[in-house]
Each structure stands twice: as C-alpha cells, then as structure tokens.
Amino acid sequence: MPKLRRMPLVVLLLTMALLLAACGTQTPAAPPAVSDAPPAEAEAPASPPQTPNGMTITLAENPWTGSSVNVYVAKILLEEQLGYTVEVVTVDENIQWSALASGDLSATLEIWPSGHADNVQQYIVEQQLVEDLGPLGVIGKIGWYLPTYMVEQHPELATYEGFRDPELAALFSTAETGVAGQFLGGDPSWVQYDEDIIANLGLNLQVVQSGSEQAVMAALDAAYSRNAPLLFYFWTPHSVHAKYDLTEVQLPPYTDTCYDQADTGGIACDYPEDVLFKAAWAGLQAQAPSAYALLSNMRYSNEDQISMIAAVELENLEPEDAARAWVEANEATWRTWLPTN
Incomplete structure (x- = not known):
C-alpha cells in the first residue's frame, strides 16, 4: 500500500482555521416555503359495507338437506345484495319456535305444517310473536x-x-x-x-x-x-x-x-301433502325491513330445490356451494325477491 506523507504543522493549523471560518459564515438553509393552499386530503381507505341498522340476521338450519340449501340461498342474497351480516344456527325444528318468539332467531325457511299445528296456533295465532312469511313454493x-x-x-x-x-x-x-x-x-x-x-x-x-x-x-x-x-x-x-x-x-x-x-295417539292414516312455509320473529319487519321483504318474497319450485339437494347428496357439494350454483344460474328468479324501494 502507498506510504502516508506527514503534513507540516503550520500548514495543518492554517487549513483548519480556514475551514472554521467558512463554517461560521455559512448561511442557514431557508425553511420550506409555506403555501396558502390547504394540504391535500389523503384518500380514505375503502370500508366494508355496513350491516343495515347494525343487525345480524340469524337463520335456522334444520337437520335435513332441503333446509340447509334454503338457508344458504338466503344467506348469499342477504349478504351480497342487501349488505346484512348473516349467522346460520343449527337447531331442532321444534325448539326453534321459542327462539323465533324471543327474537334469538330471525327466521326459519322450511316448516312442514302437518307436524306443527300446535306451534302455529300458539306462536303465530294466539301470541303473535312469530309471523307466517308465506309459502316457500315447495310441496312436501x-x-x-x-x-x-x-x-x-x-x-x-x-x-x-x-x-x-x-x-x-x-x-x-x-x-x-x-x-x-x-x-x-x-x-x-x-x-x-x-x-x-x-x-x-x-x-x-x-x-x-x-x-x-x-x-x-x-x-x-x-x-x-x-x-x-x-x-x-x-x-x-x-x-x-x-x-x-x-x-x-x-x-x-x-x-x-x-x-x-x-x-x-289416534293417527291411523297417511301423512298429508305439506305446503312448506317460512316464518320469522314478529319484530323482523320493523328492525330489518329489506331482509323481511326478501325472505317473504323467497319462493321456488320442487325442481329448484331438488337440483340443489341432488348436488349435495349425489355430487358431494357443500350446501353453500350448491346454493351459490343455483343463485348464479337463476338470477331472473331471485331478482324478483329483492325489495323494490
């Protein structure tokens, strides 16, 4: 490596003095110019759609496939078309009545009336804590x-x-x-x-x-x-x-x-044909009118439901996937269920 050469002392002292003088007389940098214009607003991050009224819709899923696919068709539309948050609750078809009456459940979408005459009389007719939302369109x-x-x-x-x-x-x-x-x-x-x-x-x-x-x-x-x-x-x-x-x-x-x-215990005859119907907590219309309208209007045929049931039970689809396939293929049907105002 090259050798360092020693600088004479006098030269060194003179050089340092010149540097200090230059630093002492240096003009400070000017501050940034102040603009009279207001600062530009930062673009707000996108927020998820808010649940109408902050209410979560709870739907009863009973232990058979038809009930499951009904629930997921409704869930997809309530969430993606109307902005609600939806919770699916697996519940016995008999126990669900008291939960509907209290508002712990918002709605159930497949009631077989031949087995629930007493529940209909108690909760819908007499107490008026549960509301009949009309036929599902399926005959059971x-x-x-x-x-x-x-x-x-x-x-x-x-x-x-x-x-x-x-x-x-x-x-x-x-x-x-x-x-x-x-x-x-x-x-x-x-x-x-x-x-x-x-x-x-x-x-x-x-x-x-x-x-x-x-x-x-x-x-x-x-x-x-x-x-x-x-x-x-x-x-x-x-x-x-x-x-x-x-x-x-x-x-x-x-x-x-x-x-x-x-x-x-006196029944000695066949089961009747059942016009399957939907029911909801009596306060649903006031608390969530657009959800109430969609669920009231929801109606499809035996063939519609059988196609989804078959997709679950014969093709091994999950109920939600079968419901989504139906929703994607039948927009002309479900569009008529949406609230008009």
Missing part, C-alpha cells in the same frame, strides 16, 4: 318407502295391509326387532307418527330410529347393494328418488279428522 310429502324390487317380489307390500301378514313383515326383521319387521325412522326430533300408525293399524312392525338422514341413506345404500328388504320413513322432495327406484307404501288416506287425534 312424508311417507313410508321401500325399494321397488321388494314390491316386485311381493306385490302385497305395496299397501299397509301386506305388513299385517307376520311372514311378510318378518322379511324386514333384524336382531333388534326379533319377529317383528323393522320400520327405520330417522332423527328422533323429526315430525313422525309411525309408532301410532303401526299400533292403530295392527301392523307387525317395530320402529327403530337411525338417528339422522345420513344414517337412513346409508342403510338404503347397503340394502340396495344386497337387494335386501328395507322399510323406512322418508319424504319428497329429495335426491333419493333420482338415485333409487322406490315405492311409497299406500296407507289409509289422510283426513283432517284423523290428524285431530294426534295428541291422543
């Missing part, structure tokens, strides 16, 4: 079903009278039911009068609750794979009717007089 029917191959083998099983024959009823027996035939129920919370119907018609059957819709479907899948007997509680609309060839067992025809005996 609960019934007794069995694979059609059983009827082809034993035509007598097409009506309830065939199950009075101990030998034919025994075809459906299990280790749990012994000599009696098994009648497979679903979720114990569902509306069902099968024990009364069996007893009052003198049928050699015993009700066994599977616990859920999924358990009934699993039992049907297993029976079909073995061409085995199965008698079970089910309903329409449902994707099962697209998947399997089923026969509904003919029970004595429904009458109002027959169902007037529900409280005393």
Whole structure:
C-alpha cells in the first residue's frame, strides 16, 4: 500500500482555521416555503359495507338437506345484495319456535305444517310473536318407502295391509326387532307418527330410529347393494328418488279428522301433502325491513330445490356451494325477491 506523507504543522493549523471560518459564515438553509393552499386530503381507505341498522340476521338450519340449501340461498342474497351480516344456527325444528318468539332467531325457511299445528296456533295465532312469511313454493310429502324390487317380489307390500301378514313383515326383521319387521325412522326430533300408525293399524312392525338422514341413506345404500328388504320413513322432495327406484307404501288416506287425534295417539292414516312455509320473529319487519321483504318474497319450485339437494347428496357439494350454483344460474328468479324501494 502507498506510504502516508506527514503534513507540516503550520500548514495543518492554517487549513483548519480556514475551514472554521467558512463554517461560521455559512448561511442557514431557508425553511420550506409555506403555501396558502390547504394540504391535500389523503384518500380514505375503502370500508366494508355496513350491516343495515347494525343487525345480524340469524337463520335456522334444520337437520335435513332441503333446509340447509334454503338457508344458504338466503344467506348469499342477504349478504351480497342487501349488505346484512348473516349467522346460520343449527337447531331442532321444534325448539326453534321459542327462539323465533324471543327474537334469538330471525327466521326459519322450511316448516312442514302437518307436524306443527300446535306451534302455529300458539306462536303465530294466539301470541303473535312469530309471523307466517308465506309459502316457500315447495310441496312436501312424508311417507313410508321401500325399494321397488321388494314390491316386485311381493306385490302385497305395496299397501299397509301386506305388513299385517307376520311372514311378510318378518322379511324386514333384524336382531333388534326379533319377529317383528323393522320400520327405520330417522332423527328422533323429526315430525313422525309411525309408532301410532303401526299400533292403530295392527301392523307387525317395530320402529327403530337411525338417528339422522345420513344414517337412513346409508342403510338404503347397503340394502340396495344386497337387494335386501328395507322399510323406512322418508319424504319428497329429495335426491333419493333420482338415485333409487322406490315405492311409497299406500296407507289409509289422510283426513283432517284423523290428524285431530294426534295428541291422543289416534293417527291411523297417511301423512298429508305439506305446503312448506317460512316464518320469522314478529319484530323482523320493523328492525330489518329489506331482509323481511326478501325472505317473504323467497319462493321456488320442487325442481329448484331438488337440483340443489341432488348436488349435495349425489355430487358431494357443500350446501353453500350448491346454493351459490343455483343463485348464479337463476338470477331472473331471485331478482324478483329483492325489495323494490
């Protein structure tokens, strides 16, 4: 590396003096000019849409697929078209009535009226704490079903009278039911009068609750794979009717007089056709009028609902995904549900 050369002392002192003088006489930098114009406002960050009135809409989801897809169709539209926050609450169809009356639930979207006459009378007619929001547009029917191959083998099983024959009823027996035939129920919370119907018609059957819709479907899948007997509680609309060839067992025809005996265990007839309807907390219209309008106007067909149910149960979509696919394909329908003002 090159050698440093020593600077003479006199030169060094003179250089330092000149530098200090220059610093002492330097003019300070002028301050920034002050403008008379107001400072430019910073652009405000985008904020999420506010929930109307700050209210969260709570929708009841009952334990069957039709109820689930209804709820998610409504949730998508309430949130994305009207700006509400929506909470989905899984709840028993019987327990939901008191929650609707108190306002803990905003609405339920699929009531099967044949099983809720007392609730309608108490909460809608007498107390007026729950409001009927009108029909969903879907017509439901609960019934007794069995694979059609059983009827082809034993035509007598097409009506309830065939199950009075101990030998034919025994075809459906299990280790749990012994000599009696098994009648497979679903979720114990569902509306069902099968024990009364069996007893009052003198049928050699015993009700066994599977616990859920999924358990009934699993039992049907297993029976079909073995061409085995199965008698079970089910309903329409449902994707099962697209998947399997089923026969509904003919029970004595429904009458109002027959169902007037529900409280005393006297039902001995078929389930009625049900015009499914919606209901809401009586304060919903005042607190959330646009949500109330949409839910009141919400109405579609059996075919609409079956398409979503089939997407869930046959194509393994989540209920929310099936609902979104329906919403995207049916704007002309749901646009008519939106409030007009």
